[in-house]
Amino acid sequence: MKKWALPLSLAAGVLALSGCGGANDGNVIATSKAGDVTDTELYAEMKDKYGPQMEQALQELMQKKVLSDKYEVTDEELEKEVETAKEQLGAQYEMFLAQYGLDEDGFKEFLKLELLREKAALADVKVTDEEVKEYYDKWQPEINVSHILVEDEATAKEVKQKLADGGDFAALAKEYSTDPGSAENGGSLGWIDNAGRAQFVPEFTEALGKLKVNEVSEPVKSDYGYHIIKITEQKEKGSFEDMKDQMTDELKQSKIDSETLQKKLDEEMKAADVKVTDEDLKGAFETEEESKEEAPAEEDAATEDDAASDEESTTKEAK
Structure with missing residues (x-):
């Protein structure tokens, strides 16, 4: 940021x-x-x-x-x-x-x-009622997630056993977790929405889909080590009619990527007839296509300059 x-x-x-x-x-x-x-x-x-x-x-x-x-x-x-x-x-x-x-x-x-x-x-994205209903059926409500990350399986099993014996999750996270971003907060990763589940590594996301509230996972292996995961809270999923507007917005958002967004912004700037009068900032609103068009022109100009330079050198040598 x-x-x-x-x-x-x-x-x-x-x-x-x-x-x-x-x-x-x-x-x-x-x-x-x-x-x-x-x-x-x-x-x-x-x-x-x-x-x-x-x-x-x-x-x-x-x-x-x-x-x-x-x-x-x-x-x-x-x-x-x-x-x-x-x-x-x-x-x-x-x-x-x-x-x-x-x-x-x-x-x-x-x-x-x-x-x-x-x-x-x-503004230009359209979705059907059938698409929205299908999205709703797969949609999962927000969950409040905590985890403890350790380097090896032996330590993960040790922590898991302490939790089974009544150990406090937050205290054990502060003691054992190697994730600096969450350890000091008792392992809390905060509230995770439906789209946010995909931000984690696949093994972590898969485990979230199987856990119930207050259930502690078995050690989950990933490239980062071993995770012990807990869902501390989960919001309720409303009816389709109550959530239809929200589902429609989220589904539309899922169809927008960075390339689509940039293309739309370029269109809006062109429609507004944006012009930059400062020569040093001329490239601020240059599209990718325009950049590609200018690049060959600059290369041709450089080639012509080189050719002119070579011809001048040859002429001097002849003299």
């Missing part, structure tokens, strides 16, 4: 400076006895130091403007996303914000852009 933390900070400050107007030399934003600094100087310095990030920041700023003009993200939707993040991250939520230098308002700005992109991508 650091990829977007810096661009968002740039978008909030430096890029805004470029549209301030004023004299050719720029507006003075800091003074000293040795001289002043203008917004133009700062903008040029930031471009020099953070070229690729500046392009990404420009993309995000323009996408937010264009998509906000066509799609709406409500305060209720944003609050729901924040609450989902808090629920999934649990005690790690504040640490997550601090890790990426965000406060909650900054996190909401990121979530708003993500929701706008999602709405744009989903």
